[in-house]
Amino acid sequence: MTRTASVRAVAAAAGAVVLAGALSACGASADDDKHPDHRAFALRGHTLTVDSDDSALEIVASSAVRTGTVDVTRWFQGSVAVGGAPRVTWSFANDRLVLRMKCSGLVADCSARHRIEVPRGVAVTVEDGDGSVRAQGFRDPLDIRTDDGSVRVGDCTGALTLRSGDGSVRADVSSRTVRATTSDGSIRLRLGVVPDRVEARSGDGSVGVVLPRSSYKVTTGSGDGSVHVSVPRDDSSRHVVTAHTGDGGITVETAN
Known part of the structure; x- marks a missing residue:
């Protein structure tokens, strides 16, 4: 019994190592998201703060965007072998756009990208933790x-x-x-x-x-x-x- 349990433990450990290597070798890329999410937020003033913890950001001032609106498109890909499901969130209050990504656990591999379009005449501050x-x-x-x-x-x-x-x-x-x-x-x-x-x-x-x-x-x-x-x-x-x-x-x- 003891020998059988040891063999199983070694096999499980080896499997975890192989799985970890395979997942890490793939590498998540937000560009692989073929169905990005889109949302428009109401901007009250003439300043915008973008607060992001872990995302690549593209920020564009465009006359095509309606006055008083911030248009955001989000691409996301992620996987966690053992742990909670990865997820991304966005929120908007007091002309501050907050972008967050939760991706933690064993062999966590996530990637996020946001395109943020703002109307002309808006001053923008960007605070990005990683990206x-x-x-x-x-x-x-x-x-x-x-x-x-x-x-x-x-x-x-x-x-x-x-x-x-x-x-x-x-x-x-x-x-x-x-x-x-x-x-x-x-x-x-x-x-x-x-x-x-x-x-x-x-x-x-x-x-x-x-x-x-x-x-x-x-x-x-x-x-x-x-x-x-x-x-x-x-x-x-x-x-x-x-x-x-x-x-x-x-x-x-x-x-x-």
Whole structure:
């Protein structure tokens, strides 16, 4: 009896290891969700806060969205071998959109993605615990923070504040004020108009800034890396550019 029980225990353990390996090898992807959920929320004011714990986010300002409405599309895939069923939730109150994912247990594998469409004229703040963030089309201020993930922004003219705890930051915009920070990752900024102020700071990663032809007051600093500044410099200029990194090269150049 004891030997039989031991054999069964070993077989069960081996089966669990095989199952764990198989599930982890597959890897859940929200892109595999062919039937995403959709919901519209009523926006009362002219500001929106997106509070997400674990999701890739795409945020778009569009004139096609009705005034006073936030349209959200959600893709989700997940599995838990042993434990509660995975699930995602969304809620909206006081112009704050809260997105949550519950995925815990033995061999938990989940993936979520949200596309958030907001009307023009809305300033947006993003607080993402874990996930990449993409945004485009904003004419109003945009403030993005993700603790773990990349940030990509395009086609914006409003003031930008972009922060990642662990990930790269990219922006191709016509904003006059851009502040980009990452603790671990590279920063690439391309400005379509002469900015009033650009700040780019990386704890560990290269920094590149491409600017329209003009004179700039430029301040740079690298703990370990080369620095190359080719834009015309003028310490009395009202157009200020600051680029710093703890470890990596810095390039500040004029667009071709």
